Structure formats: C-alpha cells, structure tokens
Amino acid sequence: MACNGLWADAYVCVSIVGHIPTPVTTGNGIATPTPTQAGMVSNCKAFYKVVSGDICATITSKYKITSAQFIRWNPAAKSDCTGLWSNTYACVAVL
Numbered sequence: 704m705a706c707n708g709l710w711a712d713a714y715v716c717v718s719i720v721g722h723i724p725t726p727v728t729t730g731n732g733i734a735t736p737t738p739t740q741a742g743m744v745s746n747c748k749a750f751y752k753v754v755s756g757d758i759c760a761t762i763t764s765k766y767k768i769t770s771a772q773f774i775r776w777n778p779a780a781k782s783d784c785t786g787l788w789s790n791t792y793a794c795v796a797v798l
Contacts, residue, residue, distance in 0.1 A: 736792045740779035747776060749796035759784035766795040 718738075733748050751762055759780060763773050774780060776794040780787040787793070 731798055733798075738790070739792045739794075740777060740786070740788055742778040743794050744776045744797060746798045747794035747796070748798050749794070750792040751795045752792050753787060753789050755789040757787065757789065759787060762793065762795065768795060 731746055731748070735743075735747065736750055736752070739750075749766075751766065753762070759770060759773055763770050773793070773795070774782055776797060777787075780793065
C-alpha cells in the first residue's frame with residue numbers, strides 16, 4: 704500500500720473514538736501493546752505507557768537503563784527526547 708499524497712506537517716486520522724486496537728504478538732511471543740512510535744525494536748520484552756509530562760530521563764531512571772539504550776530501542780524519541788509522544792508505549796527492556 705502506497706502513501707502517495709500525504710503532506711508534510713499535516714494531521715491524519717489514525718484511529719477513531721472508542722476503537723480499542725488489538726495488541727500485536729511479535730515473533731518473540733510477547734504481545735506488543737499499541738500504539739507505539741515508529742521504529743521501536745522488535746525484540747522488546749517490557750513496555751511503559753508514556754504519559755503527558757514524561758521525559759526520557761525519568762523513564763530511564765525508573766527502569767535503570769541508559770539514555771543510549773532507550774533511544775536505541777525507541778529511535779522516534781530522538782536523542783534529545785523531543786520526539787517522545789504521550790499516550791504511546793515505549794520499550795524499556797529487550798530480550
């Protein structure tokens with residue numbers, strides 16, 4: 704499926720009110736909750752639901768992981784954490 708016609712800096716609908724997406728089970732047998740941000744690693748074994756006001760440092764401290772690990776597992780968050788979205792799941796541990 705092609706995404707021709709998408710405009711930069713424009714909003715698109717990705718869900719509707721009341722829809723509860725079905726978790727995806729990856730090849731590793733662990734159900735991945737949704738939504739997640741693009742590029743999250745496929746070998747994730749533990750997830751954290753990001754809430755408004757969260758910053759990467761708080762999450763990494765809570766799960767005792769490094770910033771480098773968090774960004775490697777969740778590249779959409781960006782190295783300065785400006786890409787971290789609330790109400791999505793982030794990977795906080797891998798297999």
